[in-house]
Amino acid sequence: xxxxxxxxxxxxxxxxxxxxxxxYVASGVDTEVQAYxxxxxxxxxxxxxxxxxxxxxxxxxxxxVGTAWAGSLDDEAIVNALREARDNATFATEDEFVAFARPDxxxxxxxxxxxxxxxxxxxxxxxAMAIELERLVRSGDTRIRQVDSANYSxxxxxxxxASTTGIRASYARTGAYVSVEAIANDGxxxxxxxxxxxxxxxxxxxxxxxxxxxxxxxxxxxxxxxxKSFKCTAVFDxxxxxxxxxxxxxxxxxxxxVRGRSIxxxxxxxxxxxxxxxxxxxxxxxxxFAASVYDAEGLACRRNVLIERGELKGFVYDTVSARRxxxxxxxxxxxxxxxxxxxxxxxxxxxxxxxxxxAEILRRVGNGVFxxxxxxxxxxxxxxxxxxxxGVTGLMIRDGQLAEPVREITVASTLQRMLLDVVHVGxxxxxLPGAAAGQSVAIDNIAVSGT
Amino acid sequence: MIGPCTLACMKSTLVEHEVLQRTLGEAMxxxxxxxxxxxxxxxxxxxxLDQRRVEQLSSGHERGAGIRVVVGDTTGFAHTANxxxxxxVAAARAAAAVxxxxxxxxxxxxxxxxxxxxxxxxxxxxxxxxxxxxxxxNHADDAARSEGSSITQVQVALxxxxxxxxxxxxxxxxAGDHQVRTRFNVSCIAKGDTGMQTGYRxxxxxxxxxxxxxxxxxxxxxxxxRQAITKLDARPAPSGDLPVVLAGGSGGILFxxxxxxxxxxxxxxxxxxxYAGKVGQLVASPLVTLVDDGTVEGEWGYxxxxxEGRPGARNVLIENGVLTDxxxxxxxxxxxxxxxxxNGRRQxxxxxxxxxxxxxxxxxxxxxxxEIVAQTPYGVxxxxxxxxxxxxxxxxxxxxxxxxxxxxxxKITAPLRDCNLIGNGxxxxxxxxxxxxxxxxxxxxxxxxxxxxxxxxxxxxxxxTGVTIGGAAV
Numbered sequence: 001x002x003x004x005x006x007x008x009x010x011x012x013x014x015x016x017x018x019x020x021x022x023x024y025v026a027s028g029v030d031t032e033v034q035a036y037x038x039x040x041x042x043x044x045x046x047x048x049x050x051x052x053x054x055x056x057x058x059x060x061x062x063x064x065v066g067t068a069w070a071g072s073l074d075d076e077a078i079v080n081a082l083r084e085a086r087d088n089a090t091f092a093t094e095d096e097f098v099a100f101a102r103p104d105x106x107x108x109x110x111x112x113x114x115x116x117x118x119x120x121x122x123x124x125x126x127x128a129m130a131i132e133l134e135r136l137v138r139s140g141d142t143r144i145r146q147v148d149s150a151n152y153s154x155x156x157x158x159x160x161x162a163s164t165t166g167i168r169a170s171y172a173r174t175g176a177y178v179s180v181e182a183i184a185n186d187g188x189x190x191x192x193x194x195x196x197x198x199x200x201x202x203x204x205x206x207x208x209x210x211x212x213x214x215x216x217x218x219x220x221x222x223x224x225x226x227x228k229s230f231k232c233t234a235v236f237d238x239x240x241x242x243x244x245x246x247x248x249x250x251x252x253x254x255x256x257x258v259r260g261r262s263i264x265x266x267x268x269x270x271x272x273x274x275x276x277x278x279x280x281x282x283x284x285x286x287x288x289f290a291a292s293v294y295d296a297e298g299l300a301c302r303r304n305v306l307i308e309r310g311e312l313k314g315f316v317y318d319t320v321s322a323r324r325x326x327x328x329x330x331x332x333x334x335x336x337x338x339x340x341x342x343x344x345x346x347x348x349x350x351x352x353x354x355x356x357x358x359a360e361i362l363r364r365v366g367n368g369v370f371x372x373x374x375x376x377x378x379x380x381x382x383x384x385x386x387x388x389x390x391g392v393t394g395l396m397i398r399d400g401q402l403a404e405p406v407r408e409i410t411v412a413s414t415l416q417r418m419l420l421d422v423v424h425v426g427x428x429x430x431x432l433p434g435a436a437a438g439q440s441v442a443i444d445n446i447a448v449s450g451t
Numbered sequence: 452m453i454g455p456c457t458l459a460c461m462k463s464t465l466v467e468h469e470v471l472q473r474t475l476g477e478a479m480x481x482x483x484x485x486x487x488x489x490x491x492x493x494x495x496x497x498x499x500l501d502q503r504r505v506e507q508l509s510s511g512h513e514r515g516a517g518i519r520v521v522v523g524d525t526t527g528f529a530h531t532a533n534x535x536x537x538x539x540v541a542a543a544r545a546a547a548a549v550x551x552x553x554x555x556x557x558x559x560x561x562x563x564x565x566x567x568x569x570x571x572x573x574x575x576x577x578x579x580x581x582x583x584x585x586x587x588x589n590h591a592d593d594a595a596r597s598e599g600s601s602i603t604q605v606q607v608a609l610x611x612x613x614x615x616x617x618x619x620x621x622x623x624x625x626a627g628d629h630q631v632r633t634r635f636n637v638s639c640i641a642k643g644d645t646g647m648q649t650g651y652r653x654x655x656x657x658x659x660x661x662x663x664x665x666x667x668x669x670x671x672x673x674x675x676x677r678q679a680i681t682k683l684d685a686r687p688a689p690s691g692d693l694p695v696v697l698a699g700g701s702g703g704i705l706f707x708x709x710x711x712x713x714x715x716x717x718x719x720x721x722x723x724x725x726y727a728g729k730v731g732q733l734v735a736s737p738l739v740t741l742v743d744d745g746t747v748e749g750e751w752g753y754x755x756x757x758x759e760g761r762p763g764a765r766n767v768l769i770e771n772g773v774l775t776d777x778x779x780x781x782x783x784x785x786x787x788x789x790x791x792x793x794n795g796r797r798q799x800x801x802x803x804x805x806x807x808x809x810x811x812x813x814x815x816x817x818x819x820x821x822e823i824v825a826q827t828p829y830g831v832x833x834x835x836x837x838x839x840x841x842x843x844x845x846x847x848x849x850x851x852x853x854x855x856x857x858x859x860x861x862k863i864t865a866p867l868r869d870c871n872l873i874g875n876g877x878x879x880x881x882x883x884x885x886x887x888x889x890x891x892x893x894x895x896x897x898x899x900x901x902x903x904x905x906x907x908x909x910x911x912x913x914x915x916t917g918v919t920i921g922g923a924a925v
Contacts, residue, residue: 036524036721037524039523039524039525040525040549041524041525041526042525042526042527042528042803043525043526043527043528043548043549044527044528044529044803045528045529045545045546045548046528046529046530046531046801047531048530048532048801049532050513050532065506066508066509067507067508067509067510068509068510068511068512069509069510069511069512070511070512070513071511071512071513071514071515071532072513072514072515072532077512080512081510081512084510085510087510087581088508088509088510088581089508091498091505091508091581091582091585092505092506092508093503093504093505093506095504095506123548145722146721146722146723146844148718148721148723148844183722183723183844189845190725190844190845191844191845192842192844192845226919228691229690229691229925230925231925259501259502259604259606260502260603260604260640260642260647261604261640261647263646263647339495339509339511341507341509375840375841375842375847375848375849375873376838376839376840376849376850376851376871376873378838378840378851379836379837379838379839379840379849379850379851379871380849380851380869380870380871380921382649382869384640384647384648384649385646385647385648385649385682385868385869386646387868387869387870387923388923389688389851389869389870389871389921389922389923390849390871390921391840391847391848391849391871391873391921393847407845407847408847408873408874408875408919409873409919409921410690410849410870410871410873410919410921411921412687412688412690412870412921412922412923413923414923447690447922447923447924447925448690448925449690449691449873449919449920449921449922449925450691450919451691451692451919
């Protein structure tokens with residue numbers, strides 16, 4: 001049994017009377033290197049640990065939960081948090097749907113999500129990767145004027161969940177990343193592009209690819225102009241498409257549905273997307289960087305099909321949102337670290353790949369806009385109304401080929417409409433950090449706003 | 452007025468003076484140029500009312516130290532939740548690992564007496580009965596629903612934080628601050644034939660519970676509800692370049708994005724901002740005088756000292772259209788041989804400080820707000836902005852409108868659905884052609900390189916001769 005799980009189990013011993021306790025304990029070791037002009041600009045090394053505790057009191061009128069958290073595992077912090085959580089519970093509204101997760105018989109899959117190389121790789125080697133990444137970008141193209149940050153980061157994260165309702169779960173994950181932002185100039189305006197590579201350990205990172213990506217993205221935007229407003233088909237590249245899938249995923253949360261905040265509520269069984277669109281949330285696929293054995297309530301993660309060939313099949317649920325909806329948890333509880341309360345959310349989205357590559361999609365689309373980066377997703381997308389309007393840089397598509405770069409434009413539609421307007425899904429599935437993998441998609445009826 | 456202090460805030464140093472001195476000495480032992488210990492203790496509480504149910508009552512506490520060592524252009528940083536001398540020394544050694552040439556052994560650091568800054572809050576969060584908080588949330592819920600039966604969802608969130616820190620560095624600086632912040636947000640959903648629409652109003656300040664009167668929360672709740680109901684009749688926003696009138700308050704987000712981030716010295720020193728090398732030049736309309744001001748007491752971005760121990764200050768960034776200065780933290784000002792402008796901020800002890808805004812606002816002008824609208828034949832009136840983002844290297848930025856209307860023949864007419872507006876900072880700043888005198892401020896959360904800090908933005912009603920509206924109607 002992991003030390004964290006033992007720690008979590010010990011905290012359960014303080015349960016009083018009929019109350020239930022759930023404890024989430026987490027610890028992490030992080031390293032971050034930022035290189036600049038061939039030197040280390042910032043080097044951060046840190047270890048952290050903490051816990052979140054929830055206490056539940058059941059009565060005839062329903063259950064009440066109180067929460068507390070602390071950024072340490074000291075005895076004093078534990079005693080104080082238990083006291084605060086207990087006190088908070090007395091002020092909550094009695095709610096018949098509130099409950100902690102109980103073991104549901106679904107077996108956890110076995111996944112390898114850690115690599116000892118994160119801990120065993122010498123710091124000097126990690127530093128060398130960041131410095132090399134910067135050098136490759138600076139020397140890769142004479143039009144690269146500046147590299148304002150080249151970063152290496154990695155982590156080892158462990159967590160355990162235990163509850164008086166029978167939950168016992170512990171898991172670990174490692175990750176390593178490099179990312180770089182390049183600024184290009186050829187006499188006119190500056191343009192930027194960033195590249196990244198992600199893996200479970202440093203040896204999985206492709207520094208050359210990250211550097212080449214940043215250079216290509218920055219240099220091909222040189223000379224970008226602002227076009228006139230027009231309506232067209234937009235092709236989202238894998239990275240921007242992944243952002244789009246994450247937004248759709250947030251509206252497929254059972255939490256959003258039971259809180260009356262989802263554009264998909266009461267639409268199960270309807271065709272909400274084109275038949276080429278199949279979206280699933282599958283944390284048991286180890287290729288996904290966000291793969292996980294257990295959810296944030298300690299239930300086994302599982303494969304959930306959300307939209308199948310255009311038809312809405314269902315939502316992801318945690319325990320409480322499932323009870324409210326009259327169903328059972330899909331093992332999809334997520335929480336924002338020790339300070340967060342569990343809620344339902346997608347963790348590892350992927351779209352079933354299509355059978356055409358990006359070049360073929362461009363050829364079939366003929367004329368339109370290619371979306372390479374997004375800005376203002378948080379301020380321009382309203383997941384409740386479905387209104388979608390984001391700032392974009394990219395390239396025009398002319399005669400089936402990428403053409404001149406465009407900037408300072410927005411692309412707009414509604415999420416509801418965009419799903420029904422998906423005309424091509426790419427075969428170029430790319431695993432990316434974050435809640436969604438990405439691949440090229442073409443979407444019709446997009447309003448491009450320029451001059 | 453200075454409020455009563457709880458026991459926690461009386462323990463003003465968090466870590467003994469001598470322990471801090473020895474930790475700094477250890478941090479400098481390998482030959483650093485500068486070392487700093489930042490010790491923080493933060494208590495938070497939050498609660499949510501969703502559909503009249505009180506949920507997610509949570510209390511949190513964290514305490515720890517972040518230690519940085521600067522050697523030449525390199526910064527080493529480590530943080531720990533272990534505030535014993537051995538924990539601090541271990542973190543100091545980890546941070547000092549960047550100093551590779553060794554040094555002359557442990558250095559003697561002499562700290563002056565602590566310059567402490569008590570909180571100005573009159574009602575501290577710890578002294579507020581939880582039942583009173585719930586009563587206020589219910590009051591807001593009632594007020595929102597009283598606006599009409601189309602309001603189907605009301606969510607009210609209340610949160611507060613009590614943040615106490617001390618910062619000590621190898622120059623002998625030793626300062627502390629007690630920051631109490633309170634926020635109250637109301638989100639409403641209205642449902643109609645056209646689907647669902649949202650409304651949102653925040654109240655937030657660097658103040659205690661005195662910030663929240665029953666009237667203030669009810670007013671915010673009614674505003675959020677009306678905003679959602681109004682948008683049920685909204686039509687898709689237009690696209691293309693149109694004149695835009697920004698109502699006083701949240702329009703300050705425009706300046707935060709269009710030039711604020713580009714005036715932060717970290718971007719400037721790396722030549723990663725369109726404003727680098729432009730001090731003394733006309734960068735905006737002569738109507739633009741832009742200030743970043745950490746001294747506006749009670750505002751969301753207020754600070755007595757920044758997270759490097761430098762007093763908050765009022766800094767004029769653009770005066771009558773001419774760029775006068777950038778914003779600075781310790782590290783960037785040291786490189787330029789000048790002093791920090793009090794803009795060194797960090798999310799917590801687990802983060803390195805960097806250049807951040809505080810309260811950023813446009814000074815008011817002398818036009819009349821109603822006149823500005825009346826003199827706009829055709830355009831968009833933005834009553835509330837919801838956020839934005841900028842690429843400082845290219846200057847391209849967006850800001851999202853969450854309450855907007857058409858202006859036709861000088862009158863505010865049809866409501867518009869949410870969308871982003873997009874522009875290029877240096878271009879848009881020249882397009883300000885009217886500024887009114889109805890100044891107000893809005894709280895927001897600013898994210899940069901993964902760190903969030905509270906900021907204020909402000910302006911009076913103003914007009915831009917043209918901005919690209921990113922609507923769905925082409």
